[in-house]
Every structure is written in C-alpha cells, then in structure tokens.
Amino acid sequence: MTQLFSAPPASVCILRLSAIGDVCHVLPVIRTLQQEWPSTKFTWVIGKLEAKLLGSIPEIEFIVIDKSAGFASLRDLKKRFRGRKFDLLLHLQLSIRASAAAMAIPARIKLGFDLPRARELQWLFTTHRIERAQRQHVLDAFFGFAEYLGVRERLLRWDIPVPDAARSYAQNLIPDGALTMVISPCSSHRLRNWRVEYYAQIADFAAKAYGMHIILCGGRTALEKRVGAEIVAQMRQPCVNVIGKDTLPELLATLERATLLLTPDSGPAHMATATGTPVLGLYAATNSLRSGPYLSRQLCVDKYDAAARALLGKPASEIPWTTKIEREGVMDLITPDDVIKKLRTFMAQRAKRRL
Numbered sequence: 001m002t003q004l005f006s007a008p009p010a011s012v013c014i015l016r017l018s019a020i021g022d023v024c025h026v027l028p029v030i031r032t033l034q035q036e037w038p039s040t041k042f043t044w045v046i047g048k049l050e051a052k053l054l055g056s057i058p059e060i061e062f063i064v065i066d067k068s069a070g071f072a073s074l075r076d077l078k079k080r081f082r083g084r085k086f087d088l089l090l091h092l093q094l095s096i097r098a099s100a101a102a103m104a105i106p107a108r109i110k111l112g113f114d115l116p117r118a119r120e121l122q123w124l125f126t127t128h129r130i131e132r133a134q135r136q137h138v139l140d141a142f143f144g145f146a147e148y149l150g151v152r153e154r155l156l157r158w159d160i161p162v163p164d165a166a167r168s169y170a171q172n173l174i175p176d177g178a179l180t181m182v183i184s185p186c187s188s189h190r191l192r193n194w195r196v197e198y199y200a201q202i203a204d205f206a207a208k209a210y211g212m213h214i215i216l217c218g219g220r221t222a223l224e225k226r227v228g229a230e231i232v233a234q235m236r237q238p239c240v241n242v243i244g245k246d247t248l249p250e251l252l253a254t255l256e257r258a259t260l261l262l263t264p265d266s267g268p269a270h271m272a273t274a275t276g277t278p279v280l281g282l283y284a285a286t287n288s289l290r291s292g293p294y295l296s297r298q299l300c301v302d303k304y305d306a307a308a309r310a311l312l313g314k315p316a317s318e319i320p321w322t323t324k325i326e327r328e329g330v331m332d333l334i335t336p337d338d339v340i341k342k343l344r345t346f347m348a349q350r351a352k353r354r355l
Helices: 020-036 046-052 071-080 096-103 136-147 162-174 196-211 220-233 249-255 265-274 304-312 336-353
Strands: 013-014 041-047 061-063 086-091 108-112 180-183 213-215 260-264 279-281
Touching: 013 020, 013 096, 020 041, 020 046, 020 136, 020 265, 041 046, 046 061, 046 071, 046 249, 046 336, 071 096, 086 096, 086 249, 108 265, 162 249, 180 196, 196 220, 196 336, 213 220, 260 265, 260 336, 265 279, 279 336
Parallel strands: 013 041, 013 086, 041 061, 086 108, 180 213, 180 260, 260 279
Antiparallel strands: none
C-alpha cells in the first residue's frame, strides 16, 4: 500500500495547533485520508481557539491544548496519552512548541516535512519525512503528507458543522437572496492590513453599484474594533458592523451566506473557502500563490512581486518562498481601482453564470 504500511493504520494523530487558516488547510487532507481509510481512527491535537471552529466535527477526536499554559499543557498532553500508542503521527507544524508536543505523543512513526522545509529543527522530532517539493501552496504542502502515504486523490471537502443557532444568527444578518459583501479588514499581522479609507471606498462602491449589503466582521482586539468603527465613519452607504460581536461558528455561518468576502491574508479568507464563498484577497505583504484562498487565487489582487522588487530589490521568483514582506506601506501598492476591477470582473462572471 505504501512504504510505511501494508494496510491502513488503525490510529493516526494529527498535530497542528494553529492558526485558523492553517487548520482549515489541514482539514481537506484529513477528509481525504478518512475516505481512503474509513476504519482508521483520527485524533487531532489542536489549539484552544482553533478547536472552537473545528472541535465539533464528530468523526475526529480532538485533544485541545491551551498554548498560554506553557509547559503545563505539555504535561497534561503526556498524561492524556498515557497508555495509548498511535500507528502514525502527522507532525504538520514548524515550531519548537509543536515539536515539544510531538515528543509527548506516543507514535510508532512520526512523519514531518522534508529537510529543506523542516524549519525550527522539526526534523529532530520526526522519524520519516515527506518528499521534497518547492514553491507550493500551504494546502498542497499538507497534501504532500497524504501523497507520501500513497494517497494520491485530493478531496477538497471541509464539512465543518455549523450549529443551528449560528445559522439563525447568520440568516438574521443576511436575508435569503441578499447580495452581500462581508469585509474582514484585519489580519493577525498589522502590516498586512489595508487602509481604512480604501475599505470604505470599496464598500461604498459595492453598495451603490451593485446594491450589496455590507457587513464588517472581525475579532475582539482593540485594533479590529477601531478599524471597524473608522470604516463605518468614513462610509456614505449603510453598513452593519459586527466586529467583536460574533463567535467563530457564527462567522463561519455568515461567510457561508455571503456573496463575497473582502479581506487581506487572514483566517477568515480560508474559512470562507471552506464554505465555498469566493474571496477577494488583498496580497502584497504575503504571496497569494503560497497562502491565498485556495479556490479564489485568481480573484486576489496580488502585488507581492511588485513589493519584492520595490522593497527587496529582487523579483518574487528570486526570494525564498516563505518570505513575508511586512514593511510599513507595503499594502499601499494595492489601490482601490485594483480592487474595483476585480469586483467588476467577479460580478460580471456571476451574472453570466446565473443566466
């Protein structure tokens, strides 16, 4: 069957603690393995926040780590796995913290990234390594684990359960049939964020030109709340601001009902992808070919190469694939006109599909 197993393993542990976008990338790989190995039991060691989004998936056992607890969380993990032994650990995270967790997970085989990609000494904590590959999207890199195990099919299926209460919340927010642009304006990295006045300009254009409802979504940080309030203050058209007011399942349900999401490189971009909602992504500090919304990369405004040339003096093809160009003003390379052109194309194509 594979070079590792003559029959499907009885038990597989997945180690990927964070972040929201990355756990969304991991899920299709697990869905693919579940289809190929229906009798295998899957256990996922995951972060506390990420478990709020995925932890209700019934076919997977989740072991939740509170990363803020430090070494206590590792002691707890070791205690919880006492007496257990996995056939296989998929070590999918490049961090010393995750590798410390890998040491606490009893597994006969621990599969990690190939040496060139095994940053932060991950290779020291694995017994086997996937095949080398270059310049892949993050999701494709994760599928390299399945391919190493002999599973070549790629099942782009997420099926994240959405509670009825979250669906009701989203339905109240977005009526049936309403054209809706959701804007999630902030990334977890400030230098990936676009200008407030540009978001307001695009929101006004979408509302006026297409009659779109505008909804602002985001987390509970002071920065996100301030950005949301400033966008509303600069807009001339109506807008609903629920930044800091919803849960992850409610956000997922909202994205599921949206016509389009506008966002920089962020977790919600990949949550929207999981629901099948198109994403107009804003990329200059990071490369959409590596970390963009997997099913909407053609819809992204990507100025990463321009950023590399302007700020690093080289084209993107000549810098390391994982380079982040998080410099002041980098996102100013994206203009409102760039986004309006993408929006117009999207709406024209949508209209054709509905004929």
